[in-house]
Amino acid sequence: MTTSTVRVRVPATSANLGPGFDALGLALDLHDEIEVTLDEPGGGSGTGPHAGVRISIEGEGAGELDEGEDHLIIKAMRKTFDRMGVDQPRNIRLHCVNRIPHARGLGSSSAAICAGILAARALAAPYAARAGPEGGHGGATGDDDATGGNRRAPGAELLSDDEVFALATELEGHPDNVAPCLAGGLTIAWLDQSGRPSMVKLNPHEGIRPVVCVPRQRLSTERARGLLPRDVPHADAAANAGRAALLIAALTRRPDSRLLLAATEDRLHQDYRAPAMPQTAHLVKTLRAKGVPAVVSGAGPTVLAFTTPDTQDLIAPEVGNDWLIQPLSVDPVGSFVQFPETR
Template identity: 50%
Template sequence: MSGGFRVTVPASTANLGPGFDAFGMALGLHDVVEVQVTDGGLKVEVADAGAGGVEDVPTDETHLVVRAIRKTCAHLGVEPPGLHLRCFNAIPHARGLGSSAAAVVSGVAAGYALAGRELDAFDALQLAAGFEGHADNAAASLFGGLVLAWCEGDQFHTERLTPHPSIRPVVAVPSERSATATTRGLLPPAVPHADAAHNAGRAALAVHALTAKPELLLAATEDRLHQHYRAPAYPASTELVATLRAQGVPAAISGAGPTVLALTTTGILPAGAGVEGFDVFELAVDLTGVQVAAQ
């Protein structure tokens, strides 16, 4: 990769209703990072390819891709003399579509390429998930498809599944942003036992519905663990989820929000869904995950 390379990484949606911090799915919307080794120093260029503005993205060592590259290179025992990065951001920032995880994953993949090594799935997951403390978005961006993520001790684990081919995700992205740290602060320290039991059952059902029986997705995406606690942070998104579900559409808040995810089999939302103020588009399920190619 001495001549430079390109990293392409998919967006992701997490939770999928009841699978809080456990379910993730890669989506066909991609950030691209072009990496060139130089004689010294760091240069970062950031271009808005649909991410809703990049004016607040740093272009120094604090850039998330750079931080992930540095951490990975240190882990692998290499240190490039200098780097020139060109980042083309298409994943909307702070909308619940895994933009931070995608940046970290692209940096991890770039670090492996700089070291001249194939991506090690287990180590890469530890590095990427370690930035946010949970592996749902990171695993989806790393491996594509549908992922189940969990942690044992200080190690992250994931299993990749292939979603049913009839599932056609639609996202409704509002203009306002949401911070994961803020929405996590709205969650209570404890929940009723009945709600925990409900989510355990629906999460199990969701695995079956997502992979084998999509007609069960409306029931399988019902959540009582986190979404209603976060509702004050994005009332319009909460209302849209309720409206879609009343019309029989399996809908949920994507990750920490405020984007709404609808797991359709048609690729469209019904008339009268009330999507004013949202950008609505169908995204394929990305089945490949992060990709690195020489330039």
């Protein structure tokens, strides 16, 4: 029996950030961790039927999530082995430590998909490649740096970082959570005419203090996307384009509350989704009236506020007991891969 193990750590992400629907995203210092072990009888690569998937889960989703082939991480791993053209492993052991809340607008599905893809890619890497530089994604590495700066993560010869990003986007459906999950920091992601994603990573100003207010209520992204209209007024699209541009300036150069308040205005998604999350809509409105730049995080129902020292204390009095208030820093690194046996 040969055994190989990999560990992957992936961050929570907040997408949209107000006006940047399906484009902007921020990686946050809240992580899921997985450990995946492949046991191959006789050391073979293992073909034929999937002999066994064993999953254990700590934290969010324990006792709720599928513990077999329908688990999202296993599905992402299977897809990745197929995409790389390598045999499916027979026995997969997956241990998950889940800290990112599910269906709250903090990118849990992107994190699971990225974790599965990166684990599969690393496990398919030749053993000699495993002692190389750590890290999950060698994509964007600094200001104004588009994807493609591959620093040869283990398995990159089988599936490049750009291909990891493309596969994760294909599985998630849009690139705005996947980009910061892989690369960390603040990302601008877009699709070309053929649907292929690209990103630019930026480092937010150190004065930016994200705070998330997480409600108990869940809302699936699928349902929230179903509330969006097919067409929007030209004036609303134009307003969002200007605000999204302003937001990049505010988040990277001038993080003062007045500018951030104007820069986080949205007309493309938040109001349309409000009926599905009235408490979220109310909290966003109340905080903004007090001068706190607050938005719906991702598809909701979490609220994200960009606080500064002058607004930090304004949040708690507005938030009832049903919400968890979490100040989080920005994760500048993104996904991270480690082989315990090479340590």
